[in-house]
Amino acid sequence: MLILGIETATVQAGCAIGGHEGVLASAHSAKGKRHAENLTPAIAFICEQAQIELSEIGLVAVDIGPGLFTGLRVGVATAKAVAFALRVPMIGVSSLDLLAFPVRFTPRLIVAAIDARRNELYYALYRQVPGGVQRISEPTVGSADDLASELLALSEEVLLVGDGAHRYREAFDGLTKVEIVDQGNSFPSAASLVQLAHAQALREDFQQIDSIQPMYLRRPDAEINWATRDSAP
Amino acid sequence: MNSGRVQAGSSSPEQTRELAAAIAELARPCDLVLLVGDLGAGKTAFTQGFGRGLGVDDQITSPTFALVQSYTGRLDLYHLDVYRLEHMNEALDLGLSEMLDDESVTVIEWGDKITQALPRDYLEVSITFGQGEEDRLFELRPVGSRWQARMRALTVALSAWSISSEPVSGESVSGESATGEPPC
Numbered sequence: 264m265l266i267l268g269i270e271t272a273t274v275q276a277g278c279a280i281g282g283h284e285g286v287l288a289s290a291h292s293a294k295g296k297r298h299a300e301n302l303t304p305a306i307a308f309i310c311e312q313a314q315i316e317l318s319e320i321g322l323v324a325v326d327i328g329p330g331l332f333t334g335l336r337v338g339v340a341t342a343k344a345v346a347f348a349l350r351v352p353m354i355g356v357s358s359l360d361l362l363a364f365p366v367r368f369t370p371r372l373i374v375a376a377i378d379a380r381r382n383e384l385y386y387a388l389y390r391q392v393p394g395g396v397q398r399i400s401e402p403t404v405g406s407a408d409d410l411a412s413e414l415l416a417l418s419e420e421v422l423l424v425g426d427g428a429h430r431y432r433e434a435f436d437g438l439t440k441v442e443i444v445d446q447g448n449s450f451p452s453a454a455s456l457v458q459l460a461h462a463q464a465l466r467e468d469f470q471q472i473d474s475i476q477p478m479y480l481r482r483p484d485a486e487i488n489w490a491t492r493d494s495a496p
Numbered sequence: 497m498n499s500g501r502v503q504a505g506s507s508s509p510e511q512t513r514e515l516a517a518a519i520a521e522l523a524r525p526c527d528l529v530l531l532v533g534d535l536g537a538g539k540t541a542f543t544q545g546f547g548r549g550l551g552v553d554d555q556i557t558s559p560t561f562a563l564v565q566s567y568t569g570r571l572d573l574y575h576l577d578v579y580r581l582e583h584m585n586e587a588l589d590l591g592l593s594e595m596l597d598d599e600s601v602t603v604i605e606w607g608d609k610i611t612q613a614l615p616r617d618y619l620e621v622s623i624t625f626g627q628g629e630e631d632r633l634f635e636l637r638p639v640g641s642r643w644q645a646r647m648r649a650l651t652v653a654l655s656a657w658s659i660s661s662e663p664v665s666g667e668s669v670s671g672e673s674a675t676g677e678p679p680c
Binding site: 331 | 578579581582583584585588589590591593594596597609610612615680
């Protein structure tokens with residue numbers, strides 16, 4: 264089964280095609296937050312490069328975040344549109360899982376951290392397991408200092424990966440047991456998405472289009488006080 | 497303590513636009529401006545002028561239905577209207593954190609309703625109706641250091657539309673002497 268993977272959770276927008284043979288083609292760009300403009304031409308490009316007609320796609324995988332709200336909306340809407348048109352199932356994968364997966368060959372604790380803007384991070388903790396990684400904490404939103412305190416308290420060797428780790432690296436400066444993974448692996452990749460979705464597809468662990476939703480991690484909500492508006496004539 | 501408020505008056509939508517453009521001349525990347533005022537007070541007219549001051553060439557229209565509109569200028573502008581929202585998180589769902597972290601200027605109509613979801617660093621512009629049908633009164637209130645440091649400059653910029661203004665306190669003078677751009 265051929266899988267189209269779509270990934271737009273960070274400033275990078277990416278897509279990949281692959282299946283049991285691995286990844287056949289992929290494209291990523293991380294310049295200028297042009298997700299909406301770049302994504303569909305990139306899909307057309309990788310189809311051409313892999314010599315595949317879009318109609319041959321049997322599954323659409325999408326990064327459901329957490330991540331940039333504007334990027335996620337473009338990626339999830341595009342993935343749903345393709346799946347709907349082709350009448351194929353979908354698989355949603357967390358951006359944090361995608362960050363942790365490529366750096367899985369380590370006995371260290373893996374912490375995936377995506378830039379949530381304005382000094383905040385989306386993050387989760389992972390451990391290596393045979394064939395991949397296992398998430399051992401719920402995805403959380405918190406400040407870089409919150410995460411640094413958490414890691415200090417754990418007092419464990421940590422591999423920290425993601426654009427959030429780079430942007431707020433000063434927060435982790437004093438932590439001798441924490442190593443930050445290089446820039447080259449700091450965005451979730453569509454290639455990892457295809458790999459993870461393929462493993463999940465073998466278990467026939469599909470999702471319906473309607474059940475795919477972006478993962479918006481937020482703080483507790485409050486209602487807006489509209490006394491003025493609602494009393495208006 | 498607020499270091500001074502600035503008041504100004506306008507007697508037509510075009511004057512409102514000119515006044516807003518004068519304020520926009522002082523805008524910096526990552527600034528946040530909240531517009532407070534009843535329906536028809538001139539929040540959109542204000543934003544049109546503000547956009548003109550930022551060097552936006554495109555026509556600025558009310559974002560009530562689109563919720564967010566973005567424009568390219570000397571500084572890029574995000575124009576939001578939260579009037580149709582019911583929860584704070586809906587404002588965050590629009591990507592508010594990304595807009596405020598984007599070297600752009602963000603203007604939010606009815607922004608006073610969602611201050612819980614906003615950084616405490618913004619300029620609040622309250623618009624009220626004056627005597628004549630087209631008369632409007634403006635009160636500019638800085639919250640946080642970014643705009644407090646510019647209150648003296650704002651007073652000067654708006655002197656042509658001045659009604660009266662409280663004296664600018666010493667606190668803002670020291671703020672004004674601070675060098676460099678405020679971080680986002």
